Amino acid sequence: MPEPLVPPAVPPAAAAADAGPHLRADARRNRAAILAAAEEAFSTLGPDAPVDEIARRARVGVGTFYRNFPTKEALLRAMVVAHIEPMVEAARAAAADDQPGEAVFTLLRNLARELSAFRPVADAVAASGMDVHAKGGATSDRLLAAVDAALTRAKQAGAMRLDVGVDEVAAMMGALCMSDIAAREPATFHRCVDVLCDGLRPVRAGTPGARP
Amino acid sequence: MPEPLVPPAVPPAAAAADAGPHLRADARRNRAAILAAAEEAFSTLGPDAPVDEIARRARVGVGTFYRNFPTKEALLRAMVVAHIEPMVEAARAAAADDQPGEAVFTLLRNLARELSAFRPVADAVAASGMDVHAKGGATSDRLLAAVDAALTRAKQAGAMRLDVGVDEVAAMMGALCMSDIAAREPATFHRCVDVLCDGLRPVRAGTPGARP
Amino acid sequence: MPEPLVPPAVPPAAAAADAGPHLRADARRNRAAILAAAEEAFSTLGPDAPVDEIARRARVGVGTFYRNFPTKEALLRAMVVAHIEPMVEAARAAAADDQPGEAVFTLLRNLARELSAFRPVADAVAASGMDVHAKGGATSDRLLAAVDAALTRAKQAGAMRLDVGVDEVAAMMGALCMSDIAAREPATFHRCVDVLCDGLRPVRAGTPGARP
Amino acid sequence: MPEPLVPPAVPPAAAAADAGPHLRADARRNRAAILAAAEEAFSTLGPDAPVDEIARRARVGVGTFYRNFPTKEALLRAMVVAHIEPMVEAARAAAADDQPGEAVFTLLRNLARELSAFRPVADAVAASGMDVHAKGGATSDRLLAAVDAALTRAKQAGAMRLDVGVDEVAAMMGALCMSDIAAREPATFHRCVDVLCDGLRPVRAGTPGARP
DNA sequence: CATGAATGAGTTTTCATTCAT
DNA sequence: AATGAATGAAAACTCATTCAT
Numbered sequence: 001m002p003e004p005l006v007p008p009a010v011p012p013a014a015a016a017a018d019a020g021p022h023l024r025a026d027a028r029r030n031r032a033a034i035l036a037a038a039e040e041a042f043s044t045l046g047p048d049a050p051v052d053e054i055a056r057r058a059r060v061g062v063g064t065f066y067r068n069f070p071t072k073e074a075l076l077r078a079m080v081v082a083h084i085e086p087m088v089e090a091a092r093a094a095a096a097d098d099q100p101g102e103a104v105f106t107l108l109r110n111l112a113r114e115l116s117a118f119r120p121v122a123d124a125v126a127a128s129g130m131d132v133h134a135k136g137g138a139t140s141d142r143l144l145a146a147v148d149a150a151l152t153r154a155k156q157a158g159a160m161r162l163d164v165g166v167d168e169v170a171a172m173m174g175a176l177c178m179s180d181i182a183a184r185e186p187a188t189f190h191r192c193v194d195v196l197c198d199g200l201r202p203v204r205a206g207t208p209g210a211r212p
Numbered sequence: 213m214p215e216p217l218v219p220p221a222v223p224p225a226a227a228a229a230d231a232g233p234h235l236r237a238d239a240r241r242n243r244a245a246i247l248a249a250a251e252e253a254f255s256t257l258g259p260d261a262p263v264d265e266i267a268r269r270a271r272v273g274v275g276t277f278y279r280n281f282p283t284k285e286a287l288l289r290a291m292v293v294a295h296i297e298p299m300v301e302a303a304r305a306a307a308a309d310d311q312p313g314e315a316v317f318t319l320l321r322n323l324a325r326e327l328s329a330f331r332p333v334a335d336a337v338a339a340s341g342m343d344v345h346a347k348g349g350a351t352s353d354r355l356l357a358a359v360d361a362a363l364t365r366a367k368q369a370g371a372m373r374l375d376v377g378v379d380e381v382a383a384m385m386g387a388l389c390m391s392d393i394a395a396r397e398p399a400t401f402h403r404c405v406d407v408l409c410d411g412l413r414p415v416r417a418g419t420p421g422a423r424p
Numbered sequence: 425m426p427e428p429l430v431p432p433a434v435p436p437a438a439a440a441a442d443a444g445p446h447l448r449a450d451a452r453r454n455r456a457a458i459l460a461a462a463e464e465a466f467s468t469l470g471p472d473a474p475v476d477e478i479a480r481r482a483r484v485g486v487g488t489f490y491r492n493f494p495t496k497e498a499l500l501r502a503m504v505v506a507h508i509e510p511m512v513e514a515a516r517a518a519a520a521d522d523q524p525g526e527a528v529f530t531l532l533r534n535l536a537r538e539l540s541a542f543r544p545v546a547d548a549v550a551a552s553g554m555d556v557h558a559k560g561g562a563t564s565d566r567l568l569a570a571v572d573a574a575l576t577r578a579k580q581a582g583a584m585r586l587d588v589g590v591d592e593v594a595a596m597m598g599a600l601c602m603s604d605i606a607a608r609e610p611a612t613f614h615r616c617v618d619v620l621c622d623g624l625r626p627v628r629a630g631t632p633g634a635r636p
Numbered sequence: 637m638p639e640p641l642v643p644p645a646v647p648p649a650a651a652a653a654d655a656g657p658h659l660r661a662d663a664r665r666n667r668a669a670i671l672a673a674a675e676e677a678f679s680t681l682g683p684d685a686p687v688d689e690i691a692r693r694a695r696v697g698v699g700t701f702y703r704n705f706p707t708k709e710a711l712l713r714a715m716v717v718a719h720i721e722p723m724v725e726a727a728r729a730a731a732a733d734d735q736p737g738e739a740v741f742t743l744l745r746n747l748a749r750e751l752s753a754f755r756p757v758a759d760a761v762a763a764s765g766m767d768v769h770a771k772g773g774a775t776s777d778r779l780l781a782a783v784d785a786a787l788t789r790a791k792q793a794g795a796m797r798l799d800v801g802v803d804e805v806a807a808m809m810g811a812l813c814m815s816d817i818a819a820r821e822p823a824t825f826h827r828c829v830d831v832l833c834d835g836l837r838p839v840r841a842g843t844p845g846a847r848p
Numbered sequence: 849c850a851t852g853a854a855t856g857a858g859t860t861t862t863c864a865t866t867c868a869t
Numbered sequence: 870a871a872t873g874a875a876t877g878a879a880a881a882c883t884c885a886t887t888c889a890t
Contacts, residue, residue: 026868027874046341048260050859061876066861068874126392127259127339167400168407172384175391175404180338181383188379192387195380199411239849262884264852273851274886284885450889451853470765472684474880485855490882492853550816551683551763591824592831595817596808599828603811604762612803616811619804623835663870686863688873697872698865708864 031068033058035082038075042120047127076125083118084139087111091146101159104150105197108173111147112193115177122178144170161202172196243280245270247294250287254332259339288337295330296351299323303358313371316362317409320385323359324405327389334390356382373414384408455492457482459506462499466544471551500549507542508563511535515570525583528574529621532597535571536617539601546602568594585626596620667704669694671718674711678756683763712761716768719754720775723747727782737795740786741833744809747783748829751813758814780806797838808832 037058041049051072055065069075090110097103148166155162173196176182182189249270253261263284267277281287302322309315360378367374385408388394394401461482465473475496479489493499514534521527572590579586597620600606606613673694677685687708691701705711726746733739761768768776784802791798809832812818818825 030874047339048859051861052859062861063863063877064875070861072860123338126335129258164407167397168404171391171393171397171400171404172388172407175387175393176384178391179383179387181387185379185383188383192380192383195376195384195411199407242850260884263886264884267852274853275851275888276849278886279849454853471763472880475882476880486882487856487884488854494882496881547762550759553682588831591821592828595815595821595824595828596812596831599811599815599817600808603807603814605807605811609803609807612807616804616807619800619808619835623831666871684863687865688863691873698874699867699872700870702865703870 027068030058030060030064034060034065034068034075035079038079039121042124047120047124049124073128073130076121076128076130079121080125081139083114083121084143087114088143088146090114091143091150095146095149095153100150100153100157104154104160105200107147107150108169108197108200109193111173112177112182112189115173116182116189119178119180119182158202160200164200169200239280242270242272242276246272246277246280246287247291250291251333254336259332259336261336285340285342288333288340288342291333292337293351295326295333296355299326300355300358302326303355303362307358307361307365312362312365312369316366316372317412319359319362320381320409320412321405323385324389324394324401327386328394328401331390331392331394370414372412376412381412451492454482454484454488458484458489458492458499459503462503463545466548471544471548473548497552497554500545500552500554503545504549505563507538507545508567511538512567512570514538515567515574519570519573519577524574524577524581528578528584529624531571531574532593532621532624533617535597536601536606536613539597540606540613543602543604543606582626584624588624593624663704666694666696666700670696670701670704670711671715674715675757678760683756683760685760709764709766712757712764712766715757716761717775719750719757720779723750724779724782726750727779727786731782731785731789733789736786736789736793740790740796741836743783743786744805744833744836745829747809748813748818748825751810752818752825755814755816755818794838796836800836805836 034054037060038049038054041054041057045053051065052062054075055062058065065075069078090107094100094103094107144166147170151160151166151169154160173193176189176192176196181192246266249268249272250261250266253266253269257265263277264274266287267274270277277287281290302319306312306315306319356378359382363372363378363381366372385405388401388404388408393404458478461484462473462478465478465481469477475489476486478499479486482489489499493502514531518524518527518531568590571594575584575590575593578584597617600613600616600620605616670690673692673696674685674690677690677693681689687701688698690711691698694701701711705714726743730736730739730743758768780802783806787796787802787805790796809829812825812828812832817828
């Protein structure tokens, strides 16, 4: 059974701070601080959180911000990677799990949590005009592929309906997690995720025409 | 059977132009033009579409804009109302329909269309920092209540599962329509809506423990 | 003899304020004020005079600056035109003068004055990275053509050496006026202009020690 | 006859690297590298070439830059000296030459070349707001004095007109070399230098149509 | 009333200079 | 002594809002 693949509540900044290969200790600390501050700023201030504010929260001059990220867009890209990468790992682990049936559903629940945390960043990305599906395409494609693999194995194990594809799963999970219910009404949100997962299980035998 | 509850493709600006009780003809025309222009601007330019641009598209000076809406936020509020009101009407009609079973599902499909069209506005609202659920709360509550009534009647008619509430339906429908799939992948979007509707139908007899 | 074709010391801002066809009175005043302030600012503060400062000197908000000139570069272009246009006029008048011999030399002396006043702008243009010879090419070409015409008529009248072209005259006049002697040492500057003009006169037969 | 007074194409950085009396070998190398890099940077990037860029081109950290030059202005001063000093030497050599007649003209042609190479630096100096004539005054005065001496000896030798002074020669040569014709139109530039030199030769008695 | 010019705070980004490693 | 990370004061430009015409 897949262990808590990704450190649950920890902002993924730390994980992604090691972007540059050879970075001085303080530089690495700053990079991480900026990523964390950005996370916080976008959550608190919305998608238009100014760079100055992010720098201030990271207790860093604007100059340092721009030394680490040549552009606000560069920061956003780094944040996307920082968020998506662990999800890809988790999805791959789930696909490789020897109990694929349970693994997918645990994966989906984990993804739900991670995606919810990703929302502010995604909004900022959208607001900044850059197209996630164009730029980070590679990135999000990799996630999709990994999830697809996990779904496929679950189907082979007979733990999932055959008539739904990644596209639908991604669309509905994505939509749900990008909406503000996740933040506003966690209880309702989790119930929705459950319903969604539930709907993916195979229709039991002897159920005449249950669902087309 | 529910007639075309809401004038389908027509932008809802015209409908809501009559906000003020006694407005001179040209004033009303201006208000409507601004609302329509705003609709277009947010769709084209994104949630940060500037006031100047909206005025320009409405073929109106900025001054006129501010005579009609004291604030950009006021415009957004008006747009929210303009979008939600027809949906409320539709929901009420569905609740009053004498074939409640079919009426809800038609309603939901109509809401899906309307909500998708509402997305640019909702994004602008979100970006502007104002909380829809605080400010326009009354408005969205009324929609929720109307939909709830329709759902209840459908349940009474045995056309819908008893174990899902408005909250879940709203959450999932809302999420789906506010996500960008609606615009990006209409086909996938419609399939998701179908799946969702489908999942609301009652579990047929002889289906042992199909879904909890 | 050509009268002082161009209002000598007056900054050419006023002359060029009428760039837009239909401009409100105050708007036109502002445009002129900005051009004048820019002239002053570049002279005083050097080629990197900030936009804010120009606006301040024009007693105008930055916003007004940017309403009048969408870009700092646009301001510079306008200033170039404002400076070059009168010179073109002067050159054409000189070419049309019925005493072409005297007209050219008066013209050159006038151009010397105008070009000296143009220097701060030219420096700002150069510093801003835009290429005068590419962008305003049309403009400076027109000046060159007009001067060429005047030179040609003077040659025909036997008042000028035949073995020098516009290119050389422009190069030397331009260089002299763009250098800082004009501002730093007016006396030396004028002597140099005289020498230059003097060198353009035809070499008289049998005139020993002709030039003073 | 004056030998190649100044090492023609070699950037004068090396020559001026020995500003400090006792500098360790690598320190001297750094200083020279920075001066050379600055030369290149100003030529390529214009008068506003940033310090970071100069350091980068010198393959040196900014810190090292500031260890060698306390200020960007200090660098500029050093560059001015590095350029002017060889010219002073050349002028002195010309003044001491035993064929003063030819020496001056060779000198002037050499100065033309050196001054043209000096332009980017001079522009940077001008853009930086520092006044060459105030700060480096001593320096440029020494050049002027040396040239004056050379001119005087040429006049004594009857090789030059008596009615022009250093001021005029300096003004015109300086202007010509600081203008962008030197870089843009070398052919025209050289013709202008020739004309200028030509104009300095004594007017022969009874020489009709003396100048080609 | 309508218009669009004016305003200025706020945004992203650059660069000379300082200072910890 | 060298390095390059950190700093923060500008600079160019945008946009919601006000106000003279």
